[in-house]
Amino acid sequence: MMLGFTRAQASALVAMIAIIIVAPAVLYPVFLMKVLCFGLFASAFNLLIGYVGLLSFGHAAYFGMGSYVAAWTAKNWHFSSELAILSGGATGGVLGLVVGWLAIRRQGIYFAMITLALSQMVYFFCLEASFTGGEDGIQQVPRSPLFGVIPMQNDMALYWVIAAVFLIGFLLIHRIIHSPFGQVLQAIRENEPRAISLGYRVDDYKLLAFVLSAALAGIAGGAKSQVFGIATLTDVHWSMSGEVILMTLIGGIGTIFGPVMGALLFGALETYLAQFGDWVTVTQGAIFVLCVLAFRRGIIGELGNRLKLAL
Amino acid sequence: MVMIFGKPLILLYGQLTLGLINGAFYALLSLGLAVIFGLLNVVNFAHGALFMLGAFVTWGLLTYLGIGYWPSLVLAPLVIGVLGAVMQRTLIRRLAGLDPLYGLLLTFGCALVIEGLMRNQFGSSGVPYAIPEALSGAVNLGFMVLPRYRAWVVIAAAVMCLAVWLVIERTRLGALLRAATENAPLVQAFGVNVPRMVTLTYAAGAALAAFGGVLAAPMNSVNPNMGTNLIIVVFAVVVIGGMGSILGSIITGFGLGIIEGLTKVYYPEGSATVIFVVMVIVLLLRPAGLFGKAA
Numbered sequence: 351m352m353l354g355f356t357r358a359q360a361s362a363l364v365a366m367i368a369i370i371i372v373a374p375a376v377l378y379p380v381f382l383m384k385v386l387c388f389g390l391f392a393s394a395f396n397l398l399i400g401y402v403g404l405l406s407f408g409h410a411a412y413f414g415m416g417s418y419v420a421a422w423t424a425k426n427w428h429f430s431s432e433l434a435i436l437s438g439g440a441t442g443g444v445l446g447l448v449v450g451w452l453a454i455r456r457q458g459i460y461f462a463m464i465t466l467a468l469s470q471m472v473y474f475f476c477l478e479a480s481f482t483g484g485e486d487g488i489q490q491v492p493r494s495p496l497f498g499v500i501p502m503q504n505d506m507a508l509y510w511v512i513a514a515v516f517l518i519g520f521l522l523i524h525r526i527i528h529s530p531f532g533q534v535l536q537a538i539r540e541n542e543p544r545a546i547s548l549g550y551r552v553d554d555y556k557l558l559a560f561v562l563s564a565a566l567a568g569i570a571g572g573a574k575s576q577v578f579g580i581a582t583l584t585d586v587h588w589s590m591s592g593e594v595i596l597m598t599l600i601g602g603i604g605t606i607f608g609p610v611m612g613a614l615l616f617g618a619l620e621t622y623l624a625q626f627g628d629w630v631t632v633t634q635g636a637i638f639v640l641c642v643l644a645f646r647r648g649i650i651g652e653l654g655n656r657l658k659l660a661l
Numbered sequence: 662m663v664m665i666f667g668k669p670l671i672l673l674y675g676q677l678t679l680g681l682i683n684g685a686f687y688a689l690l691s692l693g694l695a696v697i698f699g700l701l702n703v704v705n706f707a708h709g710a711l712f713m714l715g716a717f718v719t720w721g722l723l724t725y726l727g728i729g730y731w732p733s734l735v736l737a738p739l740v741i742g743v744l745g746a747v748m749q750r751t752l753i754r755r756l757a758g759l760d761p762l763y764g765l766l767l768t769f770g771c772a773l774v775i776e777g778l779m780r781n782q783f784g785s786s787g788v789p790y791a792i793p794e795a796l797s798g799a800v801n802l803g804f805m806v807l808p809r810y811r812a813w814v815v816i817a818a819a820v821m822c823l824a825v826w827l828v829i830e831r832t833r834l835g836a837l838l839r840a841a842t843e844n845a846p847l848v849q850a851f852g853v854n855v856p857r858m859v860t861l862t863y864a865a866g867a868a869l870a871a872f873g874g875v876l877a878a879p880m881n882s883v884n885p886n887m888g889t890n891l892i893i894v895v896f897a898v899v900v901i902g903g904m905g906s907i908l909g910s911i912i913t914g915f916g917l918g919i920i921e922g923l924t925k926v927y928y929p930e931g932s933a934t935v936i937f938v939v940m941v942i943v944l945l946l947r948p949a950g951l952f953g954k955a956a
Binding site: 405452453456462463467468470471474475478588592595627628630631633634635636637638643646 | 767773933941949
């Protein structure tokens, strides 16, 4: 029971770390870094949907704004890699504070619609604002040296940084879920009126969870802009909000490892289907329909259910 | 030139008409969303895609079968209504009793499939559809020149909204629908075929969206992306108005269209986001929505 991990989870964690270490020998590091960024993004999203029961349909806003701000600080203020990524996280957190504060006034389906509408507002802002570069996005973002000294030009050097960012974020999310705070979040998910009657200020808990989730999504977005050297409208578009839901749904909502697994599958799907143009959208839609109808636990959730383990 | 608050009156009238047109689409779509949500407890994300399909069916009827605009006003909603009934029977019905969030995700998936298929077929730029001859040209009202088609869209949508409202509030069918929205098992116990009613309601909502699509077809190009961008705004409209009241949806839809039109005149940069800003203000002042009941 180290850090709140059960033995099964600890084994899975060791396996995941081993895969992260070995994988670059087999697969392209850039592809793996994209998966790690998406994995962190989906894990952050899962913190809300899986453990508080809040469906945010606008997480692209924090991911995309994190990506923009990290790109901008790296390019114009010459922030080092870690500071650029952190500036993305701070942006996501602040934006999450504003959106969360508004959206938690309504429950369930309205919460989803409000977050979607507000993220569309962020999208329009990014389309019009001058600092985002409009349709072109922010291009040629430098890979700044880590801590201002260690060069990051090499893909493998950056890979270890992104892997570290991912792991820290992943462990933090796990820690949040298994803290007393996380237990209250799950109580709210299970029975909000009862949590209120027990004296918890559920709105404060929801808001903090929302801010944490948005900040981690911002970090994931910032990391992605460092990997690809570009920040564009794609990352703030509503379809990205849909994609993070899809990743989490495939992997397993409310499981620790599910979102990471979902991000891996999603990354592979996107890469291999890229040549088929809009069939990616069709496939995504079809997977959505299939998952919702027949596979609501997701891969890891189903696996855990078969093995009677919490993964 | 007559000016009002520093803007030419002509410009104001023009944008107000465009605002009314947008408002007409908001009203038609949010009305359908409200009716479907009331009975099925599903927020129909595919509503925008069905709207878009309505426009494409109109285009297809003309291009492949030579059937013009007027018959399409009936045929396209019928076709999409049947499609809606099939979707409800094969997919949405399976979610009965689950968290409504799953309904949102399922219909979102349907929207992606429909949109992706249409983009594959027609590309993102879309296809043109000419304004029917009887409605082309403009009338000079003295204070402004009003394109006939724009006037038609506003009137047709308003009449349709009113008709839906009358059916729901003033007929036996509507009374049953309202009763089933309150308590479906009880209505079923009285011998009403509620599952069939649910299917027909979804079909009617889909047909309403398609009717909007037919009206929209000659406005700009008929393109695969016309639905989803609209539906996100309509979600904001629904949050503002609340889904509890039919008349509320209609008033909110038209009202927000007018606000959007006014914003285009006085602060064009804000016209894309003004509805979201209104949503924020409403959330701050009246979290349950203008016509919603407190949770």
